[in-house]
Amino acid sequence: MTQAWRMVARSHGGPDVIAREAFDPGLPGEGELLIAQDAVGLNFIDTYYRSGLYSAPLPTPLGAEGAGHVAAIGPGVVGFAVGDKVGCAVGLGAYATHRMVRADQAVRIPDAVTTQDAAAMMLKGMTSCFLAEDILPLQPGQFALVHAAAGGVGSVLVPWLRDKGVIVIAHCGSPEKAATVEADRSLSGPLEGLASVVRELTGGRGVDIVYDGVGKDSWAASIASLRRRGMMVSYGNASGAVPPISLLELSRGGSLYVTRPTLYDYVATPQELARTAERLFDRMARGVVNTVIGQRFALADAAEAHRALEARQTRGSTVLIP
Template sequence: MTRAWRMVAHTHGGPNVIVREDFDPGLPGEGEVLIVQEAIGLNFIDTYYRSGLYPAPLPVALGSEGAGHIAAVGPGVTGLAIGDKVACASGLGAYATHRIVPADKVVIVPEGVSTSDAAAMMLKGMTACYLAEDMVALAPGEVALVHAAAGGVGSILIPWLRDKGVVVIAHSGSAEKAAKVDADHSLHVPFDDLATCLRDLTGGRGVDVVYDGVGKDSWAASLASLKRRGMLISYGNASGAVQPISLLDLSRNGSLFVTRPTLADYIVTAQELARTADRLFDRMQRGIVKSAIGQRFALSDAEQAHRALEARETTGATILIP
């Protein structure tokens, strides 16, 4: 087997703590498969584990999503074989040339979807899937605000929602990014002015739901943009974690609903994972959503990739190539 190596953090901190090291992945055990990875997805959650915002034992083997081909199958595995094109977006350790994962966390990548597209889409695409399909039943004509619209999740979530007939108001961190977003309304305004803009666009009503992956900086604007009994879905912390809130703020702003979901709770079983992945691949094959890979970095340049991501210099998805 070709020498295996990975990118890890032996201490928490900035991007400079990411280092390369050789390792022996070993052979897959009961119910496991060994994947030789061809592409790895870069996600904001990777920076949370690197910085220590999300706890994990040190050293942290970074990364959650990747795609490639199965090189070995452990005892008891059915439905998967050596040579299968597969993807996985579970656990840690994706920043590696080789990865052993539980077989029930792996999905087969269908024809017409490349390993690069799968690696770029699995985590972000399945996140967009549960946000659009499982969180709240939006009807055609209802209005959604999507923050970080040009980002990895936003760039998938917006066409997914629009395909359902939802009116999408997109908000981006720069005028350049806003110009690239295909939404019913694509905005770049300061957070302090956003709620006023939203009220103007909705005739004073506000939006039915806010999809907020920004966190601390956008929190107040998101609450102020909602209609009475609207829902704020806070699914990320790109600007930092939201500070503790008072439930009275929700009642004073119109009996609002707030939830803080995570993908892991929507793909707990193999059946849930397969259903979510199937809905994503279906929309990819029909051209409703696209991987929109904006950047490719060598896996060995993971430090530079993290710097670009945290500086908001990326657009769409970013992948790492071993």
């Protein structure tokens, strides 16, 4: 095996704390796979671990999402063979040429899906799956507001919802990004006026559900856009963490529901992971969702990729190539 290396955060801070280091992945133990990675997915959650918003021991191996081929198999593993095309989107350590994962956290990638597409899609696609399918049983004709609709999750979630017959109001940070989103209504502009526009588009009622990966900056607009007994789904912190909220705020808003979900709680068992991946690959095969790789960076340039992501200069998905 060639020399393995990875990108880690040696301290908490900005992109400059990301450093390259050589490491020995070793041989897979009981129930483990060693993956030689072809591509790594870039996600906003990576910046949370780098900055220290999410805690992990230092130096912190970065990245959750990667895809490649099985290089070695540990004792007790069944269902995988050396050379199989696989991906993993849970845990840390994806920013690496080689990655050791538990076999029950790996997903076999269909022949029709490339490893780059899988790395670009798995975390965002499986997140979109549980957001659209598992949090609330949305019916055709219901309304959803999707923030950051041109981003990694948004660009998958919008067509997924529309395939279900949900009426999607998309919001983006710029008119240029909004123009790329095929929603029922694609909006841009200040968040301060968004709720009034949403009310107008829904006949004064408000939307049934809001999908908000922006966080602090969009919280007030999201809450104000919901119908009575609507569902607020806060799944990201791109603008910073949502400050503490009062339960009375939810009462005054119309007996609102709020959830702060993470993918890991929706793929907590091998069966849940397999089912989620199956639904994602089905939508990919049917053309419901398409992988849009807006940019590629060398893995060694991970700091540059983080800067572009945090400056809102990326579109669609971003992959890092070892």
